[in-house]
Amino acid sequence: MTTQVRTEPITVNLGPQHPSTHGVFRMRVTFDGEEIIDVEPIFGYLHRGSEKLAEERTYVQVVTLTDRMDYVGSMLNNQAYMLAVEKLAGVEPAPRGVWLRMIASELQRIASHLVAVGFLIQDLGAWGTPLIYTMREREKILDLFEMLCGARITNSYLRPGGVFMDAPEEFWPAMNEVLDELPPRIDDLDDLLTDNDIIFSRTKGVSVLTPEQMLDASITGPMLRAAGVDWDLRHRDPYDYYDQVTFERPLHTAGDNFARYWVRVQEMRESIKIIRQCEKLIEPGSVRPEHDDVPWLLRPPVGDAYAAIEHSKGELGFYLVSDGSISPYRCHVRAPSLINLTLLRDMLVGELLADMFVSFGSVDINMGEVDR
């Protein structure tokens, strides 16, 4: 006679105050033994009503709200918002300002990917060391931001048509020092982690998503490229001066947790290439249009505009509606962090408890942007 261990489904509440949920995310997970059989994500613990708040602020004041959406990608948020404002108001940006904001947003992309990779490895159980390695590099980038605009996280650096302040003299040598140091550090990451047997066995083949599934679920960014879809808005729909720089789009075909990790590591190298090119192409000049052309109190004509960029997490879009007054009539954010969670249930069901937070971390979300 064979004896079978009887298991009963058990429902566990994870979060919102859980250190592995990257903020205040909550999941109601049903387990059968160690296997996940159902997941219900619950959002909203960081909802601050940013879109409503934007309706009471001037176009320039809204920049501060965008900083606080994805707070590890503030420069990128600023950029997406500014592109929408410029499209709405018909502002012609100043070239030096555009180059500066491209440099800033590529630096931010590296910083954001460092956070994503560091925490992913942390979730895998490599406690402390890899995270501190990535945080150390991110810290140097944040120091550069401090030189650019005085802030490290909530930058508010961009303005309609450019940036509010030119980079100081000492910024350029400091940036070059950081860019020289970064590639060996990324190689270190590669040596320690990308070829690591434990990482292989824990991440390969876990939470696989197919390109068809992801397109259907509007998933964009590194997740989509990790399944072999060559879709990068910087390449396919170049905004700012991305059509003047060349870069590769690292693609992986597996669509699993390892592929998502790998794509992010490789993208950091491409960002360094882009910054080097920007540095060569940037020319002296004004960093934002004259005040007479673009006043602080913008009053865009009645109408609407949607602008999207390739954020470190996916397609970040701003949909702005103007009624001709000094505040946006409506400001909608197409948040990649929220939309990339659409398939969370599909990713997790059938996987093990130990892989849950790894898969969740590989989506790379930021609760500030999920809940807004």
Next chain:
Amino acid sequence: MSKAWDGAKLADAIRESLPDAIVDAGGTDVWIKPDSVPDVMRLLRDDAEFRFELLSSVTAVDYISYFEVVYHLTSLTRNATAVVKSKVGFGREEACIPSVVDIWRGADLQEREVWDLMGIIFDGHPNHKRIMLWEGFPGHPLRKDFATYEQSIVPESERRVPSALAGEIGDGQG
């Protein structure tokens, strides 16, 4: 560069298959009837001329006299974008539009967000619940008649009445 579909051209192209769906077109936008949303969206996704595999964004705007649901579509194969809009809830009646979740699953969380914050019912959504706020929250905050000023630190005399509430959209006074 991505090609943005011209509104009039897109309307003509849709009219070939679905003659009654179009209400209006202008700029890069096409306005369609709420009832024909599933048919038009299925056509835009599957027809070889359009191939809009990716639903970029679903959102809604409160224009006081009606609500406008806005869909931003992206085609990877054709590297093109399109904007499809639909007006619902005229005269601030209950606003309802068919859900597109069975066409693009990406609409799932976004439609729930629009219902939660703007109060538009998506008919046929498999999990039609609030997402950011809790069940039982009074009202839908992104509607223009939702009062946000009670907690405001600005004195009442200095508060700026949204031009929309005064019924004068676009008076430019701000």
